[in-house]
Amino acid sequence: MNVLTDALAALRAEFSKIFTVRMWWVLLIVLAGYVGFTAGILALVFGGVGGALASGGNAPQIPAAALPPIIYSIASSVGYVFPVLFGTLATTAEFRHQTLTPTFLATPRRGLVLGAKFVALAVVGAGYGLVALLMSVGLGSSILAATGHDTGLGDGDTWWLLARIVLAMAIWAIIGVGLGALIPSQVAAIVIVLAFTQFLEPILRLVATFWDWTASMGQYLPGAASDALVGSSIFTTLGAATGQTQSLDWWAGGLVLLAYAVVAGVFGYFTSWRRDVT
């Protein structure tokens, strides 16, 4: 076989690995539930109850036009941890269950295997993004429409936003692959992913808003870069009201996010992926 057919075969094998173990739909169901719940609550609060309270002056003031993007982008601003987790699990499982042995026996070109994993997980990450959008847009727009707000779905900009959300979810999935190659211990990798995304990064992003010079660094944090790529997020909207926030252009945010995936993948390749499989 030549390199191209080898690469396609390796890609088919990676898809086959993903869909022959239950993990992909277990995580997908949790993602759908989590995003649907959050987007629904948010739409109710800001669209319905929030609108009623706005006259009282206590509720957060968000212009009506900003409402749909905030609610729809819950898909990535809250849901991004699922593709990154799935990418990490898919990669560390190879180390944990020693399936790297049959994998490298079938495809001795190890770089090809890692490349195929990147592509396969990007596709699955995009699929996760689509399902997450189905929930956030489906529930969100219904509630917005029911409470007499504009759903924004007639606007081309909204659809362009949705496309960027799918892209962000795809990149998060391959960040997971890179991390998994870098940290082959599954437990350690999961703990690091959860601790960083759910705890450490939100704090860093908040602290970064205190000063100008930290804000310029804060925009390069992966979560911030992801929000910049998407262009709208509950966090940036709230952050803008409280302190210094700087945000990259959408394409720069996307490149920064992609750089995290590539750097982790390259380091992972040269540390764990090329190591002796014993």
Next chain:
Amino acid sequence: MSTSTTIEIAGLGKSFGAMRAVDDLSFSVRPGQVTGFLGPNGAGKTTTLRMLLGLVRPTEGTATFGGTEYRNLKDPLATVGTALEASSFHPGRSARNHLRVYARAAGIGMKRVDAVLAQVGIAAFADRRVGGYSLGMRQRLGLAFALLGDPGVLVLDEPVNGLDPEGIKWIRSFLGQLAAEGRTVLVSSHLLSEVQQSVDRVIIISHGSLVYEGGLAELESGPRVLADSPDRAALESALLAAGADVEATAGGLAVTGLTREQVGTIALSAGAVLSLLASEHSGIEQAFLDLVGEGGSL
């Protein structure tokens, strides 16, 4: 089946830090017979096989299939079939899907998956998750993976481990059949008795170095001859005069360094009547233990 090739190990060595796992190892394995790769646990067998398969990078030397390294094989699974220790499965994936994943990676048709599942006798359990498999079933699944590409060369690491007596009987005839089809079959084991009945040739390593390469029969005939005479003292002095090592045992004189024929000739010319002249038949296991030099640990 693809064409069988030889396995060529030349000057192979591997160090893990200060630990010397394999040292200047050279041997070759020919098609059409079952070759046993023996040595105690920790002798470097698995490391050698993993270097041969491109999974572990040799510190020095080469390991090839007829001159081609594993990583450079055009169709690796169709050239070499491999079953390494029985744990390389995702417990949540069924046996059929496990094989399908690697069939896809190697461009092998899905029909072949069903064929090898039937061949190793686990077709009835093929859609069960491997996590629930017994060690014996995992061994069979490992073997199914090895057969996936219908390869001319088979490299099997401890395939008998964990099999029940029926399974052991099955794999013995199976290995013989594979070799009879002209394939190159290399089977590792830490127990000589496990493979004794199924191998034609053995390679024995100890502490990472080759200690024996050749037929089982030569190993068995061994260097010891048992001889005795009513006039044991006369026989002993004649043998000692001929330069042999003689050890008096309860059953007679154990002679090292002479063939049975030579012992008989010396006895005749010394005029000593022989009451016993025999090759030592318990020699094979003993010879193996002597070679690997750590009988107690086996």
